[in-house]
Amino acid sequence: MTRRAMKIFLIFGILLAAVFSGPVAWARDTPQRIEITAKRFTFDPGEITLKKGQPVVLVIKSVDVAHGLRVRELNIDVKIKAGGTAEVEFTPQAAGDFIGHCSVFCGSGHGSMSLKFHVVN
Numbered sequence: 001m002t003r004r005a006m007k008i009f010l011i012f013g014i015l016l017a018a019v020f021s022g023p024v025a026w027a028r029d030t031p032q033r034i035e036i037t038a039k040r041f042t043f044d045p046g047e048i049t050l051k052k053g054q055p056v057v058l059v060i061k062s063v064d065v066a067h068g069l070r071v072r073e074l075n076i077d078v079k080i081k082a083g084g085t086a087e088v089e090f091t092p093q094a095a096g097d098f099i100g101h102c103s104v105f106c107g108s109g110h111g112s113m114s115l116k117f118h119v120v121n
């Protein structure tokens, strides 16, 4: 085999390795993104199941007024502007059920605006 052929072979091999390892690395390193819609007086979805130790990004979009989401046990405290989107990244450290509440007064049903997290092992 000539040097030139070996070089081409090597480059091809590296490219192949990059292509095949790419999606795997991506799946492992990129946190799961969960989109949530906030509107008076619900979060949709209203229940989310997460895996302990697996990083997650909540992408919360408000379609009306300003809202917030606070989950004490998960260390989440985020505010969403009226019509805006907010992101919060976290990794659940313990299994269990945790209730998040809207943290920005948004009207008469504000007190019952909640989101349930199931964290499983």
Ligand SMILES: [Cu+2]
Pocket (backbone or CB within 6 Å): 067, 068, 102, 103, 104, 105, 106, 107, 110, 111, 113
């Ligand atoms: Cu509220």
